[in-house]
Amino acid sequence: MSFYVTTPIFYGNGDPHLGHAYSTMAADILARHMRQRGEDVFFLTGTDEHGEPIAQAAEKQGITPQELVDRSAGRFRDMVGKVNATNDFFIRTTDQGHIERVQAVVNKVKENGYVYEGTYEGWYCPRCADFKNENEIGPGDTCLIHEIPLDRESEQNWFFKLSAFETELERLYEENPERIQPDFRRNEALAFIRQGLNDISLSRSQISWGVPLSWDPDQVMYVWFDALLNYYTALGYASGEEDLTDRFWPASWHIIAKDILKFHTVYWPAFLMAAGIEVPQRIFIHGYLLMGDKKMSKSLGNVLDPFEVIEKFGADALRFYCFREVSFGQDGSISTEGFETRYETELANDFGNLASRTLAMVTRYRDGVQPDAEPDPLLAADFDGAPARIEALLDEAQLSQALEEIWVLVRRLNRYVEEAQPWVLAKNEADAARLDQVLYSLTEGLRIVTLLLHPWLPESTAKLLEALGQEDLGLAGYGSRAGGTKVEKTEPLFPKLQE
Numbered sequence: 001m002s003f004y005v006t007t008p009i010f011y012g013n014g015d016p017h018l019g020h021a022y023s024t025m026a027a028d029i030l031a032r033h034m035r036q037r038g039e040d041v042f043f044l045t046g047t048d049e050h051g052e053p054i055a056q057a058a059e060k061q062g063i064t065p066q067e068l069v070d071r072s073a074g075r076f077r078d079m080v081g082k083v084n085a086t087n088d089f090f091i092r093t094t095d096q097g098h099i100e101r102v103q104a105v106v107n108k109v110k111e112n113g114y115v116y117e118g119t120y121e122g123w124y125c126p127r128c129a130d131f132k133n134e135n136e137i138g139p140g141d142t143c144l145i146h147e148i149p150l151d152r153e154s155e156q157n158w159f160f161k162l163s164a165f166e167t168e169l170e171r172l173y174e175e176n177p178e179r180i181q182p183d184f185r186r187n188e189a190l191a192f193i194r195q196g197l198n199d200i201s202l203s204r205s206q207i208s209w210g211v212p213l214s215w216d217p218d219q220v221m222y223v224w225f226d227a228l229l230n231y232y233t234a235l236g237y238a239s240g241e242e243d244l245t246d247r248f249w250p251a252s253w254h255i256i257a258k259d260i261l262k263f264h265t266v267y268w269p270a271f272l273m274a275a276g277i278e279v280p281q282r283i284f285i286h287g288y289l290l291m292g293d294k295k296m297s298k299s300l301g302n303v304l305d306p307f308e309v310i311e312k313f314g315a316d317a318l319r320f321y322c323f324r325e326v327s328f329g330q331d332g333s334i335s336t337e338g339f340e341t342r343y344e345t346e347l348a349n350d351f352g353n354l355a356s357r358t359l360a361m362v363t364r365y366r367d368g369v370q371p372d373a374e375p376d377p378l379l380a381a382d383f384d385g386a387p388a389r390i391e392a393l394l395d396e397a398q399l400s401q402a403l404e405e406i407w408v409l410v411r412r413l414n415r416y417v418e419e420a421q422p423w424v425l426a427k428n429e430a431d432a433a434r435l436d437q438v439l440y441s442l443t444e445g446l447r448i449v450t451l452l453l454h455p456w457l458p459e460s461t462a463k464l465l466e467a468l469g470q471e472d473l474g475l476a477g478y479g480s481r482a483g484g485t486k487v488e489k490t491e492p493l494f495p496k497l498q499e
């Protein structure tokens with residue numbers, strides 16, 4: 001089965017921060033998990049490089065827009081690598097391959113009769129690149145999101161007949177509620193649609209930094225349509241030779257945050273319907289990571305720098321913390337103190353110690369060979385069906401619930417050590433068979449949780465799996481590998497923090 005997951009493409013006029021890293025890590029966790037299941041995976045991320053804010057930022061810095069986006073694309077690529085994301089392609093909306101395909105799709109929308117010429121008169125937020133409805137306007141004609149004055153715009157441009165898709169969109173989500181997750185976000189999308197949809201500008205005439213319309217090159221495409229189309233166009237040229245569209249479209253999951261819900265759940269499927277292209281299967285809308293109770297943003301100056309955290313603790317710790325601390329889908333606060341606590345208690349103690357104790361005992365009592373024995377039935381009940389449960393949760397992109405399920409098993413294994421007391425069994429030759437069973441079961445349990453944890457903790461689990469003599473990453477059930485494998489001790493996976 002094919003599995004195609006995307007992140008938003010980030011604005012090419014800023015620096016990457018933890019919020020961007022968060023969506024990237026989320027998509028990567030799903031991509032890695034699906035690869036473990038043997039699915040045919042494609043994972044896309046990239047940068048959104050057209051539009052007014054970028055042209056303005058370049059002008060301020062005295063460079064060309066192209067120079068500006070080249071620099072920031074480099075920084076975003078770097079972020080993707082640092083969080084250890086395994087994207088298959090990094091799209092930039094200034095790619096020639098993207099531009100050509102955007103033009104082809106928009107031509108199709110026009111051919112199909114959903115484009116007309118008109119005058120736009122209304123309020124526009126340059127930071128959102130969004131035309132605001134009455135109920136999206138704050139006091140004194142300001143943007144509710146950015147709290148800046150809106151621009152009154154009046155210009156001749158091409159319009160997209162969004163209104164023609166009201167009924168079809170409503171039906172899409174009523175009949176297939178799973179398409180937008182979590183459920184409360186679907187209700188937001190439906191409420192927006194049910195208010196009635198106005199047609200929207202498809203092009204802008206006062207901006208030149210964008211994709212020109214082929215039938216009217218004085219106008220450039222409205223940046224949101226240009227940006228949204230990345231998910232579709234990338235498949236056409238990402239691999240060079242092979243067009244991957246048939247293999248991966250429609251996307252399995254678009255991962256986004258709540259700030260861009262309307263664009264993804266309303267504008268995007270409507271535009272695809274107008275072009276006669278299948279709509280994406282599902283959209284997961286996560287919340288915001290907050291510092292205290294504030295949104296993390298560059299303009300508010302309260303950004304927890306993912307690069308610093310990774311430098312000090314490694315990408316695994318960041319990947320773990322974000323999905324453990326904040327339930328994926330909800331808003332949640334993060335903090336340096338919270339990070340350090342989870343690092344110590346959960347990564348270093350619960351998981352790291354379990355691994356080092358287990359490997360140390362097998363080394364000490366059985367010369368580093370996992371004994372061959374019947375799996376202890378005491379653990380079987382807890383491990384029964386575990387991979388299938390995790391798979392089912394990840395099919396719903398429930399990243400935090402899945403992690404919690406795995407952590408229950410990590411804790412169960414720690415309790416098992418305490419209950420079984422292998423160090424006592426080791427003192428008495430008569431307990432040799434029982435010690436074999438305990439060490440077999442413990443090592444086997446550790447192997448299972450390590451495989452399951454791999455998407456969140458790719459680096460440390462890779463080390464641990466090597467130490468466990470486990471070569472492939474395929475998910476496995478408790479008791480599926482017989483004993484006899486040579487294991488090795490490892491360095492602490494999560495070294496204690498130095499003051």
Ligand code: MSP
Pocket residue numbers: 007008009010011018019020022023048227228229230255256257258259260287288289290295296297
């Ligand atoms: N360029 C558009 C997206 C176009 S997609 C076709 C854009 N870019 S952005 O750089 O502003 O990125 C917004 C996205 O960054 C959010 O939807 C979310 O994925 C991520 N986040 C930004 N700040 C965030 C938090 N504080 N917390 C969680 N995610 C955040 O919008």
